[in-house]
Amino acid sequence: xxxxDLENPDHAYMFGFLQADGxxxxxxxxxxxxxxxxxxxxxxxxxxxxxxxxWPSSIRHRTRTTNFAANxxxxxxxxxxxxxxxxxxxxxxxxxxxxSTVEPPRAPFAERDYLRGLIDADGSxxxxxxxxxxxxxxxxxxxxxxxxxxxxxxxxxxxxxxxRNRRDAIYNILFTREDAxxxxxHLYYPGSLALPRKLAxxxxxxxxxxxxxxxxxxxxxxxxxxxxLLLAARNAEAAATVLGRSVSSCSARRWRLVGxxxxxxxxxxxxx
Numbered sequence: 001x002x003x004x005d006l007e008n009p010d011h012a013y014m015f016g017f018l019q020a021d022g023x024x025x026x027x028x029x030x031x032x033x034x035x036x037x038x039x040x041x042x043x044x045x046x047x048x049x050x051x052x053x054x055w056p057s058s059i060r061h062r063t064r065t066t067n068f069a070a071n072x073x074x075x076x077x078x079x080x081x082x083x084x085x086x087x088x089x090x091x092x093x094x095x096x097x098x099x100s101t102v103e104p105p106r107a108p109f110a111e112r113d114y115l116r117g118l119i120d121a122d123g124s125x126x127x128x129x130x131x132x133x134x135x136x137x138x139x140x141x142x143x144x145x146x147x148x149x150x151x152x153x154x155x156x157x158x159x160x161x162x163x164r165n166r167r168d169a170i171y172n173i174l175f176t177r178e179d180a181x182x183x184x185x186h187l188y189y190p191g192s193l194a195l196p197r198k199l200a201x202x203x204x205x206x207x208x209x210x211x212x213x214x215x216x217x218x219x220x221x222x223x224x225x226x227x228x229l230l231l232a233a234r235n236a237e238a239a240a241t242v243l244g245r246s247v248s249s250c251s252a253r254r255w256r257l258v259g260x261x262x263x264x265x266x267x268x269x270x271x272x
Contacts, residue, residue, distance in 0.1 A: 003054060004087050006109035010052045013193045015109070016117025019093055019102045020139070026095035030082050037076040045120075045195050046077040052193075055081035103143030115151060116187040118144065120195040125184055125205055128176070133205040135183050136174040145171035156182050159252045181206055220245070222253055230254055 006012045018024075018036065026032045038046060040061060050057045057079040066072045079085075089095065092105050104114070118137060119125065125135040137148050145162035153159055158179040162171050175183055188194055188202040210216060222230075226243055233239035236251040243250065 004084065004091075006091065006105055006107060006114070009110045009113040010048075010193050012110035012113040013117040013120075014049055014052065015088070015091060015093070015105070016114040017121045018088065018117075019144075020118050020121035022093065024085060024088060024093055024095045026085075031080075032082070032085055032095070033078055033080045034085055034088060035076055035078045037074050040073040040075050041197070042195060043075040046075055048193060049077050053079060053084070055079055055084045099140040100142075102141050104147045111151060112187050112189075113192065115148060116192065116194060118148070119187065120198050125180070125198060126201045127204055127208075131208075132176050133180040133184070133208040134174060134176045135180045135205065136172060138173075139171050140169070142171070145173055148173050152179070152183055155186055159256075161252070161255070177208075178210065181208055227253070227257060231257065 004011055004015075006015055018034070021038075022034060022036045024032070024034050036046065036049070043059065043061075046059050050059060057077060059075055059077050061073060061075050063071055063073045091107065092103060094101060118139070119135065122139055123135065123137040126133075128134055137145070139145050142162060149160045149162050152173075152175060156175070156179045158175060160173055160175070162173065164171055184202050184205045188199060229242055230239045230250060230253055233242060233250075236247050236254060239245070239250040239254070240247045
């Protein structure tokens with residue numbers, strides 16, 4: 001195997017994971033390294049990274065005291081090859097701190113595998129306390145949050161607005177119910193590379209069916225005539241009255257048609 005190609009599903013997954021949970025260190029001269037440190041229980045994924053990486057790499061374990069455990073054992077996968085590091089930088093993995101600056105690759109890439117890598121590293125999936133399936137992505141990067149929202153909308157029709165939370169200015173993008181089931185089933189397809197414990201949780205998510213009696217909000221497709229009336233209206237409230245839709249629906253649609261700057265509105269998060 002030669003090179004690192006983001007149209008290769010395994011490479012795209014790895015790159016998404018590295019953007020979220022990898023550390024690229026730039027040393028003096030030609031020195032430097034790419035590393036990923038995970039809990040020892042996640043060693044199987046690092047072994048897969050070592051297998052598919054076109055350059056030599058190593059995995060080492062260490063045990064130390066952390067804020068969470070007195071004897072925490074972790075595994076670290078490390079690659080020092082300069083060619084690999086330069087390739088990662090060219091694709092969009094900057095050295096040093098990167099959480100708010102990374103963005104989806106500009107070169108062609110396997111999108112669902114890339115997103116699965118992001119979710120495995122910086123997301124979560126499973127069941128809520130109310131036994132509802134969910135999948136989420138937590139990121140400081142606006143481009144990554146927006147990309148996940150757009151991709152999930154194209155897949156499910158669900159609208160999410162990427163907005164930072166007030167506590168720590170982080171994006172928390174959440175999907176539940178049928179939307180979560182559809183996203184998880186699409187991203188974690190049979191034979192796909194994934195973090196074993198996340199992969200195990202997908203069975204619980206995709207097994208969910210809506211209980212009898214649980215109300216379902218039906219999405220009403222927008223027509224060209226409705227779009228014209230929406231754009232001609234004074235604001236989202238006026239459009240909602242004319243079209244018989246909710247204010248949040250009109251705000252979201254207007255934002256999609258003209259962009260956040262021209263829309264001039266801040267609308268609430270659409271419930272799942």
